[in-house]
Amino acid sequence: MMNYIALIPAAGVGSRFGASYPKQYVELAGQAVLQHTIDLFVKNGRLAHIAVIVSPDDEWVDEVIRLPENVAVYRVGGKSRAETVVNGLNYLINHKIIQADDMILVHDAVRCCLPQTALNRLLDTVGNRAQGGILAIPVVDTLKRAEHRESVIAKTVSRAGLWQAQTPQMFQAALLQKSLQNVDFSEITDEASAVERLGIAPLLVEGDSRNIKLTRADDADYVAWLLGQ
């Protein structure tokens, strides 16, 4: 029987956020960002296992994070997000914690405001479809390409057909593992781009503007406000 599995890469250092420790451990609305993210998958109730992938030398997870049933921490994070994902996936498959045909939902630890409606839409739309799929939202702003060296506009770029990728990104474990073999991790900023390289077209499923990624310090107030809603 196929299961839905959440894989949460949480081995980043948060350089753009600029705190003295990784942003997934920053407390917002009463608890760590990563705890909010774990709790939303637990609350959903449709995930058989929730795997949190942290750095081998993580100093915070044991102190800060509660692990409900079905949640486990794996200390196999890598130097890039893609390396963290493939290390986590390899560990889960090699240790028979998951099966090759399970559907893996890779979700940034720092997208802690993912609404249940969007998560359920992804699960219901992608199901166990072979090409997988991701949450994304259509671009709404006018897009400008900058001059190569200066902060001036070179041209306006059509936004027709452009979507902003969010997470979760949902793929069969075996396909995701294959897509992340023999790749330059620095070129892979999301799972879908790796799967696209195999000639597969993942589904675009309408995400939610509240599903923002905590990236810079000035995102924190908005994220805390969303968490309080």
Ligand SMILES: Nc1ccn([C@@H]2O[C@H](COP(=O)(O)OP(=O)(O)OP(=O)(O)O)[C@@H](O)[C@H]2O)c(=O)n1
């Ligand atoms: N080596 C890495 C890098 C990132 N991530 C995770 O990937 C997600 C999205 O990455 P990002 O927002 O870029 O986080 P950081 O890499 O921590 O931030 P920055 O790029 O500003 O350093 C986060 O949950 C982050 O912890 C990871 O697991 N392993």
Ligand SMILES: C[C@](O)(CO)[C@H](O)COP(=O)(O)O
């Ligand atoms: C996966 C992602 O969140 C989709 O928008 C994004 O690509 C992560 O990028 P980052 O550079 O690691 O923040």
